[in-house]
Amino acid sequence: MPDKNMPEFAAKLIDWHGLHGRKNLPWQNTRDPYAIWISEIMLQQTQVSTVIPYYARFLQRYPDIGALAAASLDDVLAQWSGLGYYSRGRNLHKAARRIVEDHGGKFPDKADAIQGLPGVGRSTAAAIAVFAYGKRHAILDGNVKRILARYFGMDGYPGVKTNERRLWEKAEELLPDPGGAGMGNHIEVYTQALMDLGATVCTRARPKCAVCPLREGCLAFRESRVRELPMRRPGKRLPERKTSLLILIRQGKILLEKRLPAGVWASLWCFPEMPGDEDTHAYCNRCFNMEVGLLPPMDEFHHTFTHFRLKIRPLPLQVVSLSPEIAEGDAGVKWFTPDEALGAAIPAPVRKLFARIDDSRTVSRVLWHSSYSLEHAK
Ligand code: SF4
Incomplete structure (x- = not known):
């Protein structure tokens, strides 16, 4: 009392x-x-x-x-x-x-x-x-x-x-x-x-x-x-940025890249990010030494940070061929099954995208069941 x-x-x-x-x-x-x-x-x-x-x-x-x-x-x-x-x-x-x-x-x-x-x-x-x-x-x-x-x-x-x-x-x-x-x-x-x-x-x-x-x-x-009460934050329009996230699929796994220790999503595992207007084939070839086939696009979505809104364009891709180094992965990139990825340190939008992959019939079919006969090491 x-x-x-x-x-x-x-x-x-x-x-x-x-x-x-x-x-x-x-x-x-x-x-x-x-x-x-x-x-x-x-x-x-x-x-x-x-x-x-x-x-x-x-x-x-x-x-x-x-x-x-x-x-x-x-x-x-x-x-x-x-x-x-x-x-x-x-x-x-x-x-x-x-x-x-x-x-x-x-x-x-x-x-x-x-x-x-x-x-x-x-x-x-x-x-x-x-x-x-x-x-x-x-x-x-x-x-x-x-x-x-x-x-x-x-x-x-x-x-x-x-x-x-x-x-x-x-x-x-x-x-x-x-x-x-x-x-x-x-x-x-x-x-x-x-x-x-x-x-x-x-x-x-x-x-x-x-x-x-x-x-x-x-x-x-x-x-x-x-x-x-309490009164809401006075209306403020956040600036918008855009990015494309590459969903690179191979043998039931997806490639994630570890972000640098500073900045957005520091030290977390993310889908590789591709800047604005790059050509997807050229980018995958240049950055990952990889040939890819485009899968049907997935819907864009927004993620809100404190100071900006990020418009995310998910690009599902089937890996057709790749170099042995990328196939094995290293400290910076790694192939994850969806279950492994969900147990790793991944940020909220990556988690959200995994749920969408599960909902997308075409992408999940490629992830789980497709034939990989086209694939070969360079
Ligand atoms: S303190 Fe909150 S819950 Fe209690 S009377 Fe006031 S407004 Fe209602």
């Missing part, structure tokens, strides 16, 4: 958590900062139900900071396969090595130092400091921004710096009182309650205001503005 002198907002949340909050998630009931850190990073942009099996596998493979720091980046990215936003996996790996080098392998216990790790922002650092060390810090992830913007009836898009600063101020003002009798583990329960309320009650679509413990004080509810 919360202290009776605790500010109403925190007291109501803590009471509500006692009845409805989540208390047995795999990363709860531990003070291990490493395990809490992994869960907080995985939970960024990914739902709890998706994270649970990944979290268990990841901790089994890398039970502590030393194991993660000693792993190869390729191995870490392969473990991340299917979870998306691979920069999170890259940053975890980089941060583990930094903890070993700069902190003697001991996870830092101050929010400032935690925030200095790659991939850890202010809110994530605060959550780790709360759950691992019981420190009194405010969090402000997307769910909390939504709750506060509604509760205080705040106009303006929360991503704008000045609005975000106001939300941080509110988040700090609302924290349960520090120290003293009754503080107990309130900060952890309060923080978890905010997260749970955002995930299960004050959701983006169709919030359940009727059962919300904050309803009485919520301005958006009282003024019937729940649907309009």
Whole structure:
């Protein structure tokens, strides 16, 4: 039970958590900062139900900071396969090595130092400091921004710096009182309650205001503005880029190329990319020393990055002849069955394309059943 002198907002949340909050998630009931850190990073942009099996596998493979720091980046990215936003996996790996080098392998216990790790922002650092060390810090992830913007009836898009600063101020003002009798583990329960309320009650679509413990004080509810808050990002048209992805098929396998360690899809396995208006035959010949036959085209689709939209033209191709070096593959290119590819570190559009290959009768027939009698080594 919360202290009776605790500010109403925190007291109501803590009471509500006692009845409805989540208390047995795999990363709860531990003070291990490493395990809490992994869960907080995985939970960024990914739902709890998706994270649970990944979290268990990841901790089994890398039970502590030393194991993660000693792993190869390729191995870490392969473990991340299917979870998306691979920069999170890259940053975890980089941060583990930094903890070993700069902190003697001991996870830092101050929010400032935690925030200095790659991939850890202010809110994530605060959550780790709360759950691992019981420190009194405010969090402000997307769910909390939504709750506060509604509760205080705040106009303006929360991503704008000045609005975000106001939300941080509110988040700090609302924290349960520090120290003293009754503080107990309130900060952890309060923080978890905010997260749970955002995930299960004050959701983006169709919030359940009727059962919300904050309803009485919520301005958006009282003024019937729940649907309009928080305000959307002001309309901004992203520039569009175009690319063609080559789906090179041979003996039930598809050629993927490993991207460079920096830039878009860094260190991930992708279909080879062909610039704009190149002739496909000439390009495959020049870059891969390969003769190809064109298969019926597949539909174009878009993938949206933060700063641009990529229009992707998939080009399915049957390999007719190729050099022995490419046939064997090397560190930069490799032939994958679809199952192998889906278990490797591949970005979301490549995963999406594999699903489309499965749906395309002609392409999947070539992939699985066609005769390869035309094929021969050069
Ligand atoms: S009353 Fe509705 S809008 Fe307000 S905090 Fe609760 S769920 Fe969110």
